[in-house]
Amino acid sequence: AQTVTQSQPEMSVQEAETVTLSCTYDTSENNYYLFWYKQPPSRQMILVIRQEAYKQQNATENRFSVNFQKAAKSFSLKISDSQLGDTAMYFCAFTGGSQGNLIFGKGTKLSVKP
Amino acid sequence: DTGVSQDPRHKITKRGQNVTFRCDPISEHNRLYWYRQTLGQGPEFLTYFQNEAQLEKSRLLSDRFSAERPKGSFSTLEIQRTEQGDSAMYLCASSSRGTAKNIQYFGAGTRLSVL
Numbered sequence: 001a002q003t004v005t006q007s008q009p010e011m012s013v014q015e016a017e018t019v020t021l022s023c024t025y026d027t028s029e030n031n032y033y034l035f036w037y038k039q040p041p042s043r044q045m046i047l048v049i050r051q052e053a054y055k056q057q058n059a060t061e062n063r064f065s066v067n068f069q070k071a072a073k074s075f076s077l078k079i080s081d082s083q084l085g086d087t088a089m090y091f092c093a094f095t096g097g098s099q100g101n102l103i104f105g106k107g108t109k110l111s112v113k114p
Numbered sequence: 115d116t117g118v119s120q121d122p123r124h125k126i127t128k129r130g131q132n133v134t135f136r137c138d139p140i141s142e143h144n145r146l147y148w149y150r151q152t153l154g155q156g157p158e159f160l161t162y163f164q165n166e167a168q169l170e171k172s173r174l175l176s177d178r179f180s181a182e183r184p185k186g187s188f189s190t191l192e193i194q195r196t197e198q199g200d201s202a203m204y205l206c207a208s209s210s211r212g213t214a215k216n217i218q219y220f221g222a223g224t225r226l227s228v229l
Binding site: 004033035037043044045046047050091093095100101102103104105106107 | 145147158159169205207216217218219223
C-alpha cells in the first residue's frame with residue numbers, strides 16, 4: 001500500500017527565518033509525482049510545489065524548494081524567508097503515474113511568528 | 115479560470131436525513147475528484163471521474179454515498195441516511211487533460227455537520 005508520513009504535527013518559525021518540513025512516503029511504483037499543498041485557516045487548499053519522480057533536479061518555486069531523495073523516499077519542503085502569510089497546514093501528497101487520486105499525509109501545522 | 119466552486123459551503127442536518135453537495139470544476143478540466151477531510155487529518159480520497167465516467171471508488175464510499183457527473187461538467191455527491199460519523203469537510207478537486215494533468219485544484223469545500 002502507498003502511504004505518506006509527516007512526522008511533525010506542528011512547527012513554528014520566526015518571520016524571515018528558514019524552516020524545513022519533513023515527508024516520507026512508501027511506494028513500489030517508479031513513475032509518480034509528489035506535491036506540497038498549503039491549507040490556510042478556513043481557506044482552500046492550494047498547490048505550493050510539485051516534483052516528478054523521474055526528475056533528479058529538486059523543484060523550486062520562489063521561496064519554496066524541496067529536497068527529493070528518491071532512494072530514501074523522502075520529500076522535504078524548505079521555506080526560506082518565512083512570512084506571516086505562510087501560516088497554514090502543509091500537506092505532503094503522492095500520486096502514482098497510473099492512478100488518479102492523491103494520497104495525503106496528516107499534515108504539519110506551521111505557525112510563523114512575528 | 116474561475117476556480118473550483120462548491121455549494122453549499124456549510125450544511126447542518128439531522129441524523130438520518132439525505133444531503134447533496136455540488137461541485138463545479140474549472141472549465142474544460144476532464145477529471146473531477148471528491149475527498150473527505152476530518153479535523154486534524156489530511157484529505158482522504160472518495161471517488162473520481164474522467165469526463166462522465168466514474169473510474170475509481172474508495173472503500174470509504176459506503177452504499178449510502180453516491181456521486182454523479184452526468185454531462186462531464188459539474189458533479190454531485192449525495193449521502194443518504196446521514197450518520198454523525200459523516201461530519202467532515204467534503205472537498206472537490208479538478209485537473210486538466212494536458213501535461214499538468216497531475217495537478218489537482220481544490221475548491222473551498224462543503225462542511226457537513228450531522229446532529
